Amino acid sequence: MVDLSFGDTLFGFWNWVDAIIRILIIVIAMTVMVIYLTYGERKVVARFQQRLGPTRTGPAGLLQGIADAVKLVGKEDIRPHNADRWVFEFAPFATFIPVLMTLVILPFAKDWGVRNMTLGLFYVFAILGLNIVGIMMAGLGSGNKFALLGGIRAAAQMISYEIPLVLSLLSVAMITGTLNLNIIAEQQDRYPYIILQPLAFLIFFTAMLSELHRAPFDIPVAESEIVGGYFVEYSGIRWSMFQLSEYAAMWAFTVFGSIVFFGGWQFPKGGDWGWGWQLALTMGKSLTFIIAIMWVRTTVPRLRIDQLMSFCWKILLPLSLVQIIANAFIIVYGGEYWLLSLTSGIGAIALVAIIINRAFRRSTKTTGLVGAYRSLQVPAP
Amino acid sequence: MLHDYGQIGILVIISLIFPLGAVVTSWALRMVNVRPDVPSNPVMTDTYECGLRTEGPSLVQFNFRFYYIALLFVLFDVELVFLFPWAIIYDTMGWPGFFEGVGFIGILCLGILYAWRKGALEWR
Numbered sequence: 001m002v003d004l005s006f007g008d009t010l011f012g013f014w015n016w017v018d019a020i021i022r023i024l025i026i027v028i029a030m031t032v033m034v035i036y037l038t039y040g041e042r043k044v045v046a047r048f049q050q051r052l053g054p055t056r057t058g059p060a061g062l063l064q065g066i067a068d069a070v071k072l073v074g075k076e077d078i079r080p081h082n083a084d085r086w087v088f089e090f091a092p093f094a095t096f097i098p099v100l101m102t103l104v105i106l107p108f109a110k111d112w113g114v115r116n117m118t119l120g121l122f123y124v125f126a127i128l129g130l131n132i133v134g135i136m137m138a139g140l141g142s143g144n145k146f147a148l149l150g151g152i153r154a155a156a157q158m159i160s161y162e163i164p165l166v167l168s169l170l171s172v173a174m175i176t177g178t179l180n181l182n183i184i185a186e187q188q189d190r191y192p193y194i195i196l197q198p199l200a201f202l203i204f205f206t207a208m209l210s211e212l213h214r215a216p217f218d219i220p221v222a223e224s225e226i227v228g229g230y231f232v233e234y235s236g237i238r239w240s241m242f243q244l245s246e247y248a249a250m251w252a253f254t255v256f257g258s259i260v261f262f263g264g265w266q267f268p269k270g271g272d273w274g275w276g277w278q279l280a281l282t283m284g285k286s287l288t289f290i291i292a293i294m295w296v297r298t299t300v301p302r303l304r305i306d307q308l309m310s311f312c313w314k315i316l317l318p319l320s321l322v323q324i325i326a327n328a329f330i331i332v333y334g335g336e337y338w339l340l341s342l343t344s345g346i347g348a349i350a351l352v353a354i355i356i357n358r359a360f361r362r363s364t365k366t367t368g369l370v371g372a373y374r375s376l377q378v379p380a381p
Numbered sequence: 382m383l384h385d386y387g388q389i390g391i392l393v394i395i396s397l398i399f400p401l402g403a404v405v406t407s408w409a410l411r412m413v414n415v416r417p418d419v420p421s422n423p424v425m426t427d428t429y430e431c432g433l434r435t436e437g438p439s440l441v442q443f444n445f446r447f448y449y450i451a452l453l454f455v456l457f458d459v460e461l462v463f464l465f466p467w468a469i470i471y472d473t474m475g476w477p478g479f480f481e482g483v484g485f486i487g488i489l490c491l492g493i494l495y496a497w498r499k500g501a502l503e504w505r
């Protein structure tokens with residue numbers, strides 16, 4: 001039988017007390033992280049738009065997130081009279097719990113996570129996929145047209161981009177030979193896996209933006225089209241749970257991505273310099289990742305749904321399948337690892353070239369708009 | 382192995398406490414009259430549409446192409462479940478393992494090509 005705990009229990013207690021203390025630490029860290037991520041996002045986006053962001057509450061606005069949290073707990077909890085009561089009330093739980101369950105298995109430092117699972121990489125997709133259920137519950141249970149449209153859009157987008165996401169991580173798993181996240185991080189002591197698989201990283205980053213429905217993939221929560229999407233009818237504490245799960249998912253995804261592609265706690269000197277440096281490495285990498293997400297949000301305009309779906313199914317999916325077959329061929333043939341970097345690098349350059357070509361080409365072709373306005377003709381993107 | 386998932390299942394119950402605690406806190410604040418009570422004004426519990434009274438049913442029609450996407454997703458998600466065990470052990474199986482994996486992915490590629498040619502991926 002595989003022992004789930006990481007060898008020595010942290011507090012020398014019984015295994016379960018240890019697990020509960022660890023999950024409490026994760027919950028507290030997540031709450032603080034989310035409060036300061038909302039603050040940080042407002043500050044960073046404000047700087048990108050040449051504004052100041054929050055400055056009034058506390059020094060440099062540092063207490064803004066706490067003030068918002070207190071306000072949200074004190075707000076009234078409105079349920080529309082034609083909403084489906086239990087579906088409406090349980091949707092925030094169904095959205096939030098998968099995200100917390102993902103944080104449970106991520107190793108933040110050497111042998112420090114709540115649980116150490118043999119199938120960690122697989123578990124992350126299996127659990128994060130359940131997020132869609134909560135979003136669909138919110139969309140269908142609200143009894144609102146915008147919420148329904150937002151829920152359907154979110155579901156279609158998230159299930160589509162889940163496939164390139166999982167395939168890109170599968171190609172990394174082919175190199176590691178294990179699915180245990182702790183061992184995957186431990187293997188990257190000489191170089192991170194982004195050097196071997198740059199194409200997988202690009203696909204992962206794109207699909208991650210889409211799974212988190214951040215801009216430019218934010219049509220499920222587009223304020224100017226469907227006034228906020230699936231959580232339009234929520235207020236107060238239930239709305240804050242959607243917000244919490246969105247930012248906590250962003251944190252979980254970035255920590256996960258930094259473990260798989262950037263060496264997590266291991267890469268520069270993690271094994272030698274102790275757990276403080278390991279924790280600093282994990283958090284530093286994930287915060288850099290988050291700032292990159294915010295940068296993309298402020299730079300790239302929103303995509304249309306046909307562009308979004310064709311980008312997923314016609315570009316990302318074939319590229320990731322080709323990458324898997326190339327990896328399998330090189331490794332079974334017994335090739336050197338630089339061949340992996342070469343093939344994946346060529347793929348990454350091809351993907352960037354396709355994106356640049358799509359973004360800058362001037363086409364005179366016209367295409368029909370989706371939905372009710374099919375009679376209108378607009379230039380193709 | 383099952384032992385692992387039993388422990389994870391108990392952690393699900395523990396993690397339920399956290400959002401439940403937030404909701405209960407909000408409810409308790411209502412009990413001590415810090416938070417406003419459930420709104421007495423019927424307009425507040427009305428469905429939001431654009432500021433005016435809501436028209437028609439809320440279950441509106443949406444594009445049927447979302448069903449195509451869902452069907453393709455089921456196809457590929459089952460594929461992924463089978464590819465993960467293969468990705469861990471294919472290098473110990475040598476060339477037979479490689480060709481089996483390529484054959485499996487190839488059949489699925491034919492599926493996506495068929496859907497592509499049939500126009501299931503287009504939004505017109």
